[in-house]
Amino acid sequence: MTEFTDLFSAPLTFNWTLSYRCNFSCRHCYSREEAAEELSTADIFRMVDTLAEKQVPFINFGGGEPLVRDDLFEVASYATGKGLNVSMNSNGWLLDLAAAKKLKAAGFKSVGISIDSADAALHDDFRCMPGAFERAVGALDALRSVGLRTTMSAVISRINYKHFRDILDLARQHGVAQVYLHNFKCSGRGFKNREELDLSPAEWKAFYIEALAVQNSTTDINISFDDPVIASLPGYAENPLVKGSSCGKLSLHLKPNGDITPCGFIPLVVGNLLHDDFDTVWQTSPILVRMRNKEAKGKCGDCGSFESCLGGCTARAFATTGDFNEPDPHCWK
Amino acid sequence: MTILKKNPAIIWRVERQREAEAKQALAAGDDPGERGTVLLIESGTMHQLNLIGGTIWQLLDGTRSLADIVAELAAEYDAPNTELVADVEAFTTDLLQRGWLLHD
Numbered sequence: 001m002t003e004f005t006d007l008f009s010a011p012l013t014f015n016w017t018l019s020y021r022c023n024f025s026c027r028h029c030y031s032r033e034e035a036a037e038e039l040s041t042a043d044i045f046r047m048v049d050t051l052a053e054k055q056v057p058f059i060n061f062g063g064g065e066p067l068v069r070d071d072l073f074e075v076a077s078y079a080t081g082k083g084l085n086v087s088m089n090s091n092g093w094l095l096d097l098a099a100a101k102k103l104k105a106a107g108f109k110s111v112g113i114s115i116d117s118a119d120a121a122l123h124d125d126f127r128c129m130p131g132a133f134e135r136a137v138g139a140l141d142a143l144r145s146v147g148l149r150t151t152m153s154a155v156i157s158r159i160n161y162k163h164f165r166d167i168l169d170l171a172r173q174h175g176v177a178q179v180y181l182h183n184f185k186c187s188g189r190g191f192k193n194r195e196e197l198d199l200s201p202a203e204w205k206a207f208y209i210e211a212l213a214v215q216n217s218t219t220d221i222n223i224s225f226d227d228p229v230i231a232s233l234p235g236y237a238e239n240p241l242v243k244g245s246s247c248g249k250l251s252l253h254l255k256p257n258g259d260i261t262p263c264g265f266i267p268l269v270v271g272n273l274l275h276d277d278f279d280t281v282w283q284t285s286p287i288l289v290r291m292r293n294k295e296a297k298g299k300c301g302d303c304g305s306f307e308s309c310l311g312g313c314t315a316r317a318f319a320t321t322g323d324f325n326e327p328d329p330h331c332w333k
Numbered sequence: 334m335t336i337l338k339k340n341p342a343i344i345w346r347v348e349r350q351r352e353a354e355a356k357q358a359l360a361a362g363d364d365p366g367e368r369g370t371v372l373l374i375e376s377g378t379m380h381q382l383n384l385i386g387g388t389i390w391q392l393l394d395g396t397r398s399l400a401d402i403v404a405e406l407a408a409e410y411d412a413p414n415t416e417l418v419a420d421v422e423a424f425t426t427d428l429l430q431r432g433w434l435l436h437d
Contacts, residue, residue: 008372009348012379055346057374085344178377222377241379 006242007292010054010282013251015264018044018072019064020256024091025128027193028155034188036256039274041071045078047258047273052082054278061088062264064256067095073106080107089114089153092139093132100142112151112180113139117159118166126159140174151178155185157197161207165214171221181211183227183330186319187265201332208233229312229328232305244310248291252282262291265315290324297325303333336437337425338395343433344374347391355384359410375433385410389424395437399425 020034039047051059059079066072066088076086088103089112095103103111113136117123120133143150152171154160160167164181171179183204186194199207208225212235215223228244230236242249247263254260258274260281261267270288271281282288291314296306311317312328320329339345348370355365369381371390382390388409392402399421406417428434 006368009346009350012372012374057344057346224377241381 007283008250010056010278011250011252012056013058013060014051014056014254015060015062015251016254017063017256017264018061018066018069018075021068022063022065022091023068023093023129024065024132026189027126027128028157028184028189028197034255036259038069038256039258041074043258043274044071044075047254048075048079048082048084050273050278052079052084056084058085058087061086063089065091065094067093067099073102076103076106076108085109087111087151090139091127091129091132092136093129095135095139095142097142097145100139100146100148103143104146104148108148110149110151110177111139111143112153113143114153114155115167115170116154116157118163118170122159126157137170137174140176144175150174150176151180152176153180153182155182156199156207157184158199159197161199161203164207164211168214168218168221168223176221178222178224180224180226183225183229183313183316185265185313186316186329187267191319199330201330204229204330205233205332212236227313227330228309229330231308232333243308244294244312245291245314247314248288262288263315266318295325297323298327299331299333300325300327305333334398334400335425336395336398337393337429337434338437339390339393340433340435342375345390346372347387348372352384352387359384373433375431385420386424389421390428393425393434 019038020036061072067090079086086108087110088108092113115123115133115136116126123133123136124130140150140152152167154164154167156164168179184198186198208230211223211225212230212233216235226246231243247266252260252262253264254273258272259269260271260273261269268287270285294310294314296303296311300306300311311325312331314324316328316330317326318324351368352370355368355370358365365384367383370384371382371387373380373382388406389402392405403414403417403421406421407414410417425434
């Protein structure tokens, strides 16, 4: 067992799903079939107060689509007023120039737009929404015009893994500061459609070797991966604060009803930010403790990379086996 | 008189529990180690400062001179003044070069 001894006083980031409602119906979506009561603005403010008191520096609104909540700007403004650094991820459909100005005024530090392919028709098809690409690119331009830092997110899957350089070029054309090439998660629709969309372990390895080389030779744009399974590859040097999944160590996820889960892809509730003492949840939740102290099972048992990757993505292992300690199904070793 | 302040773009947090544990170790005559007592996030990259670095960082508030900071460290830590001066100069020079500190 690798004992995790360096617990911080609180997470650095809360990934916050304000609503599971969304105007899109994407084929890989982890949350499209989730449902949870949504809280009032007043209750959301109370949760922001707790996060500010615990000195959580970052909150990132996701979804669902954050812009479907009418009080998004009010919530963000309140959070920035409390010293939090606020960002969000959006599909861009509702993000015109007027919305961009309101996001800027609300104090957002950056806004991410999901674009899965530089091929407009492919993106629209994947997102099941004709015109999605045009609106997403328009959102990037609107955000740029008001001076807001933009990021771009693409979930790597069978539709785009051979063309990730085109995604980077698209980002360059629209002044994007950072591109996240997210690993595919086997959650929600991503689980149902994984046979069609997910890569094989050998394909993941080939993709990451190529993408890491591009990352290391690229200076005009930041390229990020958040996938512990790549820790054993040459050229990987991200996230030195913790090994393995950062979920439950550096970050947590909030559901629309205030329930806390380790991440958006692990459907296990460890507490509720409105009703439970946060320090107790953070320090003693049996689920979080188990995630922080993984045991090498299966092929991880005699793998020399376990100390670096800690079994890879805990969410993926849990989704496919029901056990945190099983090897990440993306692992090629 | 040199007065430095933190770059406001740097996001930081004191890890109180770790800081207390490091101070306890020091008081007991043990090595407080390099464990981070202050977390810094700069352009998406996270860094940690050890006990002495974290203490200096907290004192760099744009009002204290470097001499003031050395005096405060001397009151808290049992170390020769020359060593504290060297620590503060090395630390602030490094952080100025990184852009994490600015001249007031």
